[in-house]
Amino acid sequence: MTLILTRSDVLALLRVDDVIAAVEQAHLDLALGRAALPAPAAATLGEATFVAMTAASEPAGLAAVKLLADLPGNRQRSTVMAVDAGTGACAALIDGAAVTRFRTAAATAVATRALARPDAHVLGLVGAGPLAEAHAHALSVVHPFTTVVLWGRTREKALDLAKRLTEDLGVPVTLADGPREVTLAADVLCTLTPSKEPLVKGDWFLPGLHVNAVGAPPRTDHREVDTHGVARARVVVDSHATTMQKSGEAALAIAEGAVTADHFRLELGDVLAGREAGRQSPEQITLFNSVGVGLQDLATARLLIDEAGRRGLGTEVDLAA
Secondary structure, eight states: OEEEEOHHHHHHHOOHHHHHHHHHHHHHHHHTTSEEOOOOEEEEETTEEEEEEEEEETTTTEEEEEEEEEETTTEEEEEEEEEETTTOOEEEEEEHHHHHHHHHHHHHHHHHHHHSOTTOOEEEEEOOSHHHHHHHHHHHHHSOOSEEEEEOSSHHHHHHHHHHHHHHHOSOEEEOSSHHHHHHHOSEEEEOOOOSSOSBOGGGOOTTOEEEEOOSOSOTTOOSBOHHHHHHSEEEESOHHHHHHHOHHHHHHHHTTSOOGGGGOOBHHHHHTTSSOSOOSTTOOEEEEOOOOHHHHHHHHHHHHHHHHHHTOSEEEOTTO
């Protein structure tokens, strides 16, 4: 039988702390050779690109693919298919929107715990959409921030988010005039917009800053952080192969001659496994370049399948009938 999970099912089943733990384990499994994560294949049709984000995990007992439809106007839709790694039977079909939001914020939380200074206390958010809200909640699980500073293109949306986060997190949340002010105030900065041109400049980075570059879509002509910012930082990526194929932060910095591909070789799993140091000094600037990978979707799918079974949620269909 195949489990069908709608977006409302996913939202009812997922807990952010569980997703953080699952995503962290998935990256560790990758570093230890217990999971496979090829660079994603893509097909272009007109102005739309369809990206197949594939992964397999021995501990999870699954292989999975998320088909991401990257559409004009920064619109994205996705569906996750998970199959039993032993039998090949389709285990689940899952709406990908909430899965993507949860696992993206979870990966950022894992990277922040590994790379940010222990004494970091100000969280900066560039962006005020659902991804920013998810990040504020996820990062508050792994680090005791005492203040949040945010900026969004639409002030009304930013105000609404600030009010919700103040109530939910119990810390002061203030609005900044722009990305520069957020960057200068932050100890940990998250960029969470689908921007094509850089919103954040390396000239603004103060010593000890940790940056999570998250929001740009998987297109090599889009980036939120300029080349100087990328070059100044010790960069950690979710996947070197995926970064080289899909990251604008990487592609444009390399094209401009500021760095080489080796600047993006350090993977999060290697830091978690203790093979490589993440932050090397309190003054160092670190940057997690998050493109997003299918193994994070697989880890979240495993959680959903197990939790849906325990709680009797979702719809089961016999695809072979």
